[in-house]
Ligand code: NAI
């Protein structure tokens with residue numbers, strides 16, 4: 001790897017049962033730096049055989065040292081892991097930014113968030129409690145929270161460290177043994193983080209990492225009959241396949257499938273406070289964010305003013321190499337650039353462009369850059385206002401009144417996050433209750449929010465909740481014990 005950084009892991013190997021080894025059959029996948037289009041390393045192309053070995057290793061961990069640990073001991077492992085992530089944060093951020101193309105400052109935030117996930121779930125591990133339930137005379141009933149067993153974690157490429165942290169962190173805190181499949185477009189940070197686990201004292205087999213293609217490793221993992229829970233973040237199509245595969249084995253799934261999240265801007269809002277967030281919550285990670293606020297609904301009376309102000313911001317945005325301190329980096333891959341470019345071309349044909357950024361001259365021609373675009377006066381039912389684009393593209397839609405805003409906001413197949421900008425307290429509460437989504441931000445916008453906040457969707461944004469304390473319930477199952485003692 002042509003990086004001036006000494007790595008503590010071998011990117012070409014898988015982690016199974018505490019041992020680093022090549023994929024069965026020795027297949028490899030090139031690792032691309034999307035800022036330059038250059039191949040910088042290769043990762044192992046895992047197989048169904050590697051998945052089988054990883055599941056067996058996870059089972060052995062549950063039967064062995066890992067399964068015997070107390071909740072407090074599991075928490076301490078996570079806390080040590082959090083410190084190690086913090087110590088290596090600069091290298092982790094560098095890896096992520098090189099592999100995914102996100103500006104280094106955003107990758108540093110991701111490393112900090114990862115450490116915070118391990119810290120949060122480390123602290124929470126021994127605070128998950130059951131209940132006693134009043135029942136018949138002479139009987140005591142109590143509930144136990146137990147791990148599912150072997151859990152599968154299929155994660156995407158947009159926020160590998162953050163999504164790994166929320167998923168693995170909560171699952172391990174509850175005592176599950178994990179098999180992680182990172183995205184083929186971005187596996188380096190997952191391998192780097194897994195390589196720190198042993199140092200943190202995580203027993204062999206509690207976390208296994210099988211890199212490889214989705215249709216191969218991901219499909220084998222989600223259909224594996226000895227996997228007891230599957231958590232997935234990614235596209236609706238793949239989520240549907242994963243839920244179908246898991247249904248064959250009748251195991252629960254958690255699906256986080258992105259969205260078309262709105263900002264709803266009322267004419268009584270504090271506009272200057274809202275403005276940086278209106279744009280920032282979409283172009284973060286070049287728009288490749290599940291909770292990107294890709295629709296901006298603005299009340300008619302201030303619509304032209306907001307349009308002019310947002311357009312001015314867009315006209316100043318610059319995309320460039322991840323290392324360069326630009327507003328946004330390239331997209332993750334040529335495939336993603338092709339998807340986004342098609343949407344922009346459609347918008348150019350059918351809609352009005354209000355503002356448009358540019359690509360810096362220093363950006364290599366083989367990098368996957370897209371200049372950010374703001375479309376205005378977009379009909380609420382237009383494809384660009386309905387479909388997840390997953391690129392730096394935002395649409396503005398005017399609305400008349402509160403009822404109109406709610407109708408438009410709820411009028412997509414998705415429901416992940418919503419931002420509401422108004423100083424009217426009663427209206428804040430009405431919208432919080434009437435919006436169909438998993439998170440509502442009022443006079444702020446978290447793009448998924450902090451580590452502490454439960455997160456997940458409704459409709460095609462998926463189901464189940466990750467993050468916060470709530471995730472611990474998803475990664476466990478409840479057992480009711482009734483004791484007749486007279
Ligand atoms: P994808 O959903 O296919 O990939 C996400 C993960 O699923 C990767 O690890 C991939 O290897 C795995 N996977 C793919 N096919 C699989 C299968 N048959 N069985 C099991 N696992 C499988 O998403 P992709 O193709 O990378 O991106 C396409 C679109 O998906 C994006 O344009 C965006 O709209 C959406 N997306 C949403 C994300 C979110 O955060 N909600 C993250 C990534 C993509």
Ligand code: MG
Nearest residue numbers: 032099100185
């Ligand atoms: Mg890459």
